[in-house]
Structures are given as C-alpha cells and as structure tokens.
Amino acid sequence: MNKRLITIIVVIIAFLGVAFVATGKSAQQVKKQNYIPTVGILQLVTHPALDEIHRGIVAGLKKQGYTGNKIKIDYQNAQANQANLKTMSQKFANENADLTLGIATPAALSLAKTADGNSPVILAGITDPVGSGLVKTGQRPGANVTGTSGDSPLEQHLNVIKQVVPKAKKLGIIYTTSDHGGEYNAKRMAQLAKSAGYDVHMYTISTTNDMQQVAETMASQVDVVYAPQDNGVASAMKTLINITNKNNVPVIPAVNTMVKDGGVATISVSQYDIGYQAGIMAGQVLKGKDTATYPVKTITKGDMVINLKQAKLLGLHLPEDMIKTAEAKGEVFK
Amino acid sequence: MSIIVSSIGQGLLWAVLGVALFLTFRILNFPDMTVEGSFPLGAATAVTMISHGINPYLATLTALIIGSIAGLVTGLLYTKGKIPILLAGILVMTAALSINLRIMGSANISLLNQKSIFSSPILQHLPKNFDSVFVGFIIITIITLSLMFFLQTEIGQAFIATGDNANMAQSIGIKTDRMTIMGLMLSNGLIALGGAVIAQNNGYADINMGIGIIVIALASIIIGEVAFGDLSLNGRLVAVIVGSILYRLVLLAVLSLGFSTNDLNLISAIVLAVAMMLPQLRKALKFDTVIKKGVTKHD
DSSP states (O other): OOHHHHHHHHHHHHHHHHHHHHHHHTTOOOOOTTOOOEEEEEESSOOHHHHHHHHHHHHHHHHTTOOGGGOEEEEEEOTTOHHHHHHHHHHHHHTTOSEEEEESHHHHHHHHHHHTTSSOEEEESOSOTTTTTSOSOSSOOOSSEEEEEOOOOHHHHHHHHHHHOTTOOEEEEEEETTOHHHHHHHHHHHHHHHHTTOEEEEEEESSGGGHHHHHHHHHHHOSEEEEOSOHHHHHTHHHHHHHHHHTTOOEEESSHHHHHTTOOEEEEOOHHHHHHHHHHHHHHHHTTOOGGGSOOEEOOOOEEEEEHHHHHHTTOOOOHHHHHHHHHTSEEEO | OHHHHHHHHHHHHHHHHHHHHHIIIIISOSOOTTHHHHHHHHHHHHHHHHHTTOOHHHHHHHHHHHHHHHHHHHHHHHHTSOOOHHHHHHHHHHHHHHHHHHHHSSSEEEOTTSOOGGGSHHHHTSOTTHHHHHHHHHHHHHHHHHHHHHHHSHHHHHHHHHHHOHHHHHHTTOOHHHHHHHHHHHHHHHHHHHHHHHHHHHTEEETTTTTTHHHHHHHHHHHHHHHHOSOOHHHHHHHHHHHHHHHHHHHHHHHHTTOOGGGHHHHHHHHHHHHHHHHHHHHHHOHHHHHHHHHHHHO
16 A cells, blocks of 8 residues: 555544544534524425426515525435435534524435434425324424425316316326336326326336337327326427327326426416425524424415417316416416 | 545546456456446345335345346356357346346435445444444445455456466366456356445435446456556555546546546546556556567567
C-alpha cells in the first residue's frame, strides 16, 4: 500500500473519531427570537404534475405568512436518481430543517426515514400514505408524518365514463407496473367498475417504450380505456391516443394534463391545490400544531375537464350539462 | 460535520458495490450490466422477507444467494450460450425487473417501523449517523478480508489467471468457463447484498433503484485508482473502498456548492470522465516524455 492511501485512511478515521466525540455534545441549540424557520422540499423528479405541487406548496406557505425573509426554503430535486434522495434528506437534517416536505412517495419515504420520528415531515400528493407505511391511519397519523394525499375521485371518473360512452361494456385499464400510485388507483378502479357491471381488462407497461405494443392490443379488445393518475402513462399519453384514435376507442384519463393530451373528459383534482393544502398544513405545523393528531387531508374535489376536439373526432356527443359545468368551472380544450 | 459523517457512512455502504464490480470489471476485464438488475433484486428480496416478519440478517443473506443466481444466469448465457457479455448482462438486468415486481408485488415497499439490521440495540447508543458507518465498516471489512483470502487460494489464483489471459489459463488446465461463472456469481451476490443493506438503510425498496448503479460502482473503482496509483491487488481493493468514500464527498461538495441538482447526473459523469482521462492528460501534458519520444523515434 502506498503512503497516500494510508494517509487518507488515517485522516478519515481521525475525522470520524473527532466527530464521534463531538456530535454527542453539540445537539442542543437555543432558538433565538425572530427565528427564521428552515423548510426542506424534496421532489423525486421534474414532471409537470409534481412541479405544480411544488408551486402550490410555496403559495400555501406564503398564505400562512411564510414568505420572503420570514422563511428559508431549501428545494432539492433528485432527478429520479434514488441514491440522491438519501443525500438530500441528510442535507436537510444537517441544516436542522424545522420541517420537510416530500413530493412523490420515494421522496417522502426517504425524508421520513431520515427524520426518524423527530422533525415533522409533510407529505404532498402521496397517493397511498397508509399503504406505503408513512402514517398509521389517515385520521390519526400517530407520529411526525402527515400531509395531503392526492386521491383520484374514482367514482366520479366512472360516472364520466358512463356519461361519455353509455354503451361501453368492455373497460380497459392501463397502468405502469413501477408506479405505486398508478397501480393502486388502477386496482381500485377495476373493483369499482366490476361491481358496476363492466367487463374489466387490465394492461400494464413497465416503461413508456412498451406503450405502442400494449396499446395496440388493448385498443382492439376494449370499448373504452381508463388511464389512472400514473406518471408512466401520462408521459406516453400521445402514443396511447394515436393508437386509440385509430381504433375509435375513447380514453378517460384521471387528470387534466392527460385530457389536454387527448383524453376525452375527466374530473381532475388540481395538483396545485394538493401542494397548496400541504403548504398550509406545513405553516400550521411550523406554528406548533402537532402532526400526530393532524389528519391527512385527502383532496378529491375536482373540476370537470373536457376535450371537445377529441370528442368530435371520435363522434361522441357529450351531455349538455357536462359541457356547461366544464365551461363554468373547469377547463375546455377545443 | 454530521453530514460528512453521513457521507462517509454512505461511502462505506456503497463500497460493497465497488468491490463487487471490481471482480468482474477489473479482474475478469468486462463490464457486467447484470448489476443494475441484481442490486434491486437483493433489495426486493430482503425488504419483502423482512416485511413478512423474517429475521433481517437471514433476509440479507438470502439476498446474497438470490443475487448470485442472477450472476449464474448471465454466466451461463455468456459461456454456454455464447451471447456477448454486455448483451447477456443487459438481458438479465431487463428480466430482473419483472422478477422484482413478482417478488415485491408492487413498485415500492416501505420498511418504516420494521426491524432491520440497523435497528439492533448496540447501534441505538451510537451518535447520529454512526450506525451506517459502523454497519458499513463491519460489512465491507468482512467482505474485503474474505476476498483477499479467497484471491490467494488456488481457485482465486485460477480466477485471476482467467481474467489475465484466458487462453493461457486454459492451456494450463484451468476451466475458464467455470471461473467466469463463479466470478459473476460472486460479484452479483455481493451486489445484491449491497442492495439489501442499502434498502434497509434507506428504509424502502423501489423497483427503479437499480438505475445508475453501475456508474456509482465504477466511480469508486476509478477514483480509487486515479487517486492512489499503482498498488498491490489487496491495496487496490482498499483503494476502491476509499474511492467510494471520496466519491460521496465529491457529490456532497457539489451539492453544498449550490449547483442545481438538475445537473447532478451531468456533474458525476464529468467527474468520472475526467478521472478516467487523467492518466492520458498527464501523459499528453508531460513535456519530458514528449521529448523522449521524439528522440527515440529519430534513433
């Protein structure tokens, strides 16, 4: 072994020794007056829906009076590299962040693990917080984790399907196997639709590259397609629509961006609202509210969104009141 | 200070991958893409077993065995099926995604409030972040010492000879195919073990956690080599471990310099590329060698 290697090893060991002695002592810090809280926001990947949540969070915090020089916001984006999540969560812990917010499940899990029951973690738009082990129950989270859940209003989606294509019998549901939220919603929708008398067929893609092939098969087998809130399907929406249009099969997606990309209609929960509510909750927690008894807020209230161009292309007649609600409160793509 | 401790801890944990990849990348001399499949495979196996109430140590060891099976498949495809090694690895890596989904039953399994190798009572008394330093140190020490011992044995020497010159090795009666398969099994078993440990440290297993793993493992090997130069085989293994720690510190430095995290992947690629080109750059910039070359040519 050469000298340089030995030197570096000695330095690392010496540093660890010093840190070992030092970390035990410096734990206590006195909070000053006019204390400026630090908030860490951790996002899994850049993606239109997740960016909307982030925008909402900042606005929610602002509403609670945390803006400008009253707060220090550290925003980190792991760019889908899960190894980064740990480092970034640790960075927040090291800054003694008073609170952290996680956008997307892996980000939230990483924060919760690093916080280890101590500093509060606010979830923003986590589809299934109980199933992923982040909270004990939605009503009483039980520890340092709470937040907002972006639950899709599946019953309303089923209603939209009934209204748009009343004659449809065979419903295809497509989701990405690697997307926990997509899978969760797809399976719940399958149950709902089955009990409503539909003949349900499930289709999965493992990456967006599979979309072409899977969509071809699906379009030839079903009358209507439901696309849940799923990052993979959302990214490959254009491919899906190309194929379903050829086969004259309408697609009912879960969110407004997917209607814009060629879905016919949906009731869309605003991602911005999910973030906004999470921001409000974060503000409340910073002001002293206890996370253990602060219920998870599930946001299911949505607005009607329709795509008239797509409806015309497929020869569908949307009910008059549907168009009216969309024009009044929701979004209409022409 | 505690963030540096944490980075050292992460470096020690991830060093398992570096050492494991060293067996194929440096000793057998080929890039084995299987690791991007065997890493999440190990994580999936261990986390699923733990969440079903099985002892975390047993779960971690099972991950090692399952990972080595992935290596076995790549090895068979390569040696018996005559599929080029890069392709064989990619095939197994792709197949592993479906296997992992089957094992986990969903894309993400959390370990919050579950026992893991990090929740043993001794670790609870350590200062913050020292748990991963402690566990990482013990695991990597056991692995490295066993490998050092193994590489001195007759089989170990035959394994090295296979990588150095397969034809020569064959001519002195070494069954090179067997050696290659064994190397792949050992390497992927260790990678899966690393996956199991890191998943427990992170608190979850995710179907996508294998993406970019080979770069992290390569980084520790390359940084170790560039930083410490010529070493004995045992020294090189130690250099990989230190390289893994240095890589984490470099990433930490980049993050705390305030670079946009959007650029993180680009930056780690650049760090690696520069590290790999360093010997060439040094040669190109050294005037005396240039002159020497000129002189000898004219001779």
